[in-house]
Amino acid sequence: MRLHAIETDITRLAVDAIVNAANTSLLGGGGVDGAIHRAAGPELLRECRTLGGCATGDAKITGGYRLAAKHVIHTVGPVWNGGASGEPQLLASCYRRSLELALAHNVRSIAFPAVSCGVYGYPMERAARIAVRECSRFAQEHDAIERITFALFGSDALAIYQAELAQLTP
Numbered sequence: 001m002r003l004h005a006i007e008t009d010i011t012r013l014a015v016d017a018i019v020n021a022a023n024t025s026l027l028g029g030g031g032v033d034g035a036i037h038r039a040a041g042p043e044l045l046r047e048c049r050t051l052g053g054c055a056t057g058d059a060k061i062t063g064g065y066r067l068a069a070k071h072v073i074h075t076v077g078p079v080w081n082g083g084a085s086g087e088p089q090l091l092a093s094c095y096r097r098s099l100e101l102a103l104a105h106n107v108r109s110i111a112f113p114a115v116s117c118g119v120y121g122y123p124m125e126r127a128a129r130i131a132v133r134e135c136s137r138f139a140q141e142h143d144a145i146e147r148i149t150f151a152l153f154g155s156d157a158l159a160i161y162q163a164e165l166a167q168l169t170p
Contacts (some may be wrong), residue, residue: 001169002139003132003148005161010151011039015109017071018064018151019098024053024076026060031118032153041066048074057093061101071105073098077116080123087161088130092114095134103142110150114157124160132164 008014010018010032021032026048028037037044043065051074054060059075075098094115102110112131116122130149135148150161 002146003135003150003165005150005152005158005165007153007155007158008151009034009035010113011067013149013151014068015111015147015149016069016076016107017073017102017105017110018059018067018069019059019110019111019112019115020072020074021120022054022076022120023075025055026051026170027053028108032113036072037066040072040148042051044072057090057097059061059094059097059101063139069111070096071102071107073101075108075113075115077120080116080121080160083126087116087122090136091122091127091130092134095131096138099135099138099142099145099148106144108145109147109149110145111151113151114153117157124157127156128160128164132161136168 020036023029041051047062054076056076064070075094077094078087083128152158
């Protein structure tokens with residue numbers, strides 16, 4: 001299976017790219033975003049300052065600097081407002097745009113956090129369904145990306161993603 005979920009610290013993964021659940025400024029924040037910026041070092045912030053921010057649902061790529069990952073793909077997920085404000089479409093776009101950038105930069109292995117599930121409040125079950133669906137579709141259409149990892153914080157998140165992955169047909 002090219003898609004899998006693990007409970008881990010995404011900043012420690014030796015993959016071609018990790019995905020950062022960023023804010024629109026790309027200048028760091030809390031949660032995964034802050035952890036990635038701290039682990040990558042000040043060079044990441046320096047490069048992010050040159051990118052002009054990022055729109056919700058889009059993604060941008062930088063170097064990985066002090067991380068084990070070669071690249072960081074920054075994506076801005078939607079804030080959960082009940083689901084009727086385009087949140088599902090924006091979250092799906094985060095995964096598609098991140099994977100498109102990965103493909104364009106010859107990334108063979110990529111790790112995603114649970115985008116928008118922290119302070120942005122997206123319900124984990126709904127987010128996992130979208131994440132797994134979008135990554136599975138992309139993997140079916142493009143075989144260049146060999147491994148897609150969902151790097152999750154906590155056993156509850158892991159169980160939710162594993163349940164979604166178990167529903168995929170081999």
